Amino acid sequence: MSDLPKALRRQLEDDWSVFATTVLHHDVAPDGTDKLLLGCPDGRKVECVLMAEDDRRTVCVSTQVGCGMGCVFCASGLKGVERNLTRGEIVEQVLRLRNLLPSEERLTNLVVMGMGESLANLDNLVAALDRVCSPDGLGLGQRRVTVSTVGLPEKMRALAALGRQYHLAVSLHAPTEALRNALVPVNEKVGLGAVMDAADAYFQSSGRQVTFEYVMLRGVNDRPEDSAALAGLLEARKAHVNLIPYNPVAGLPFERPAPESVDRFVRVLRSRRVSVSVRKTKGREIDAACGQLRRRFEAAVSP
Numbered sequence: 148m149s150d151l152p153k154a155l156r157r158q159l160e161d162d163w164s165v166f167a168t169t170v171l172h173h174d175v176a177p178d179g180t181d182k183l184l185l186g187c188p189d190g191r192k193v194e195c196v197l198m199a200e201d202d203r204r205t206v207c208v209s210t211q212v213g214c215g216m217g218c219v220f221c222a223s224g225l226k227g228v229e230r231n232l233t234r235g236e237i238v239e240q241v242l243r244l245r246n247l248l249p250s251e252e253r254l255t256n257l258v259v260m261g262m263g264e265s266l267a268n269l270d271n272l273v274a275a276l277d278r279v280c281s282p283d284g285l286g287l288g289q290r291r292v293t294v295s296t297v298g299l300p301e302k303m304r305a306l307a308a309l310g311r312q313y314h315l316a317v318s319l320h321a322p323t324e325a326l327r328n329a330l331v332p333v334n335e336k337v338g339l340g341a342v343m344d345a346a347d348a349y350f351q352s353s354g355r356q357v358t359f360e361y362v363m364l365r366g367v368n369d370r371p372e373d374s375a376a377l378a379g380l381l382e383a384r385k386a387h388v389n390l391i392p393y394n395p396v397a398g399l400p401f402e403r404p405a406p407e408s409v410d411r412f413v414r415v416l417r418s419r420r421v422s423v424s425v426r427k428t429k430g431r432e433i434d435a436a437c438g439q440l441r442r443r444f445e446a447a448v449s450p
């Protein structure tokens with residue numbers, strides 16, 4: 148901005164910055180996945196990821212520092228939730244990642260699957276997404292945004308009432324009440340039935356098919372009876388299942404499923420006309436999953 152007086156430019160440089168966050172760490176995996184660890188003004192850290200696949204350029208953003216849901220296999224919730232991210236901190240993750248793209252490439256998709264429970268920070272999340280999706284912002288289509296939730300029924304209904312076109316993904320992870328209580332502790336208060344009702348309501352009001360995420364843990368929820376129960380739960384619904392082979396977290400006792408049990412899940416679900424896909428693991432070498440980079444970084448700096 149050379150049309151501004153020099154003194155003012157110096158003052159702006161000293162006292163003002165476009166970004167509130169700083170990049171503490173930037174990792175690039177052999178598959179091209181970028182992961183940023185951002186430092187917030189209060190010293191807290193958040194993670195976000197940029198993935199490339201065919202023509203897609205997808206960013207994955209966090210909504211909270213830590214997470215209060217306590218899913219037993221997830222690194223983000225190991226130390227609870229510290230605070231919600233502001234709308235600016237959410238938008239900055241998108242901008243920082245977008246700025247890594249070569250100038251001829253554009254962001255095509257956004258998934259809210261980083262650290263934190265997205266719907267526990269609904270207001271800031273929607274304000275940030277409105278900015279990203281606005282023609283004055285990045286102009287990303289609402290239909291290219293996926294909001295992933297542990298399944299908070301009231302918040303799912305509140306999101307539906309806002310009338311946005313986001314795709315909703317519900318982290319189911321278990322087809323029965325007892326197993327879900329064991330893996331997703333918040334389910335004890337909420338109940339599987341209420342989660343499914345709210346998912347049905349979201350589908351009805353948005354017209355968008357809901358995805359159910361299912362992290363596969365060897366010997367825990369990947370057994371033949373689990374695939375049968377999952378098919379039973381979903382066959383009467385217009386739903387999609389995304390199977391996620393577990394990304395091992397240091398210190399947690401879970402393992403990736405055997406390839407045969409992933410194949411069996413796919414076969415059983417398809418035979419009962421439930422649509423299913425298996426999520427590709429990306430960026431494994433850089434701890435790209437779910438709160439793992441922050442954890443490694445904090446372990447390194449504060450043993």
Ligand code: SAH
Nearest residue numbers: 221260263264295296297318360393394437
């Ligand atoms: N709180 C939101 C967003 C979480 S992250 C939610 O629960 O959906 C997005 C997905 O990654 C969730 O389904 C989450 O359960 C899953 N996940 C968490 N840790 C994982 C791990 N180590 N390996 C594979 N998936 C994991």
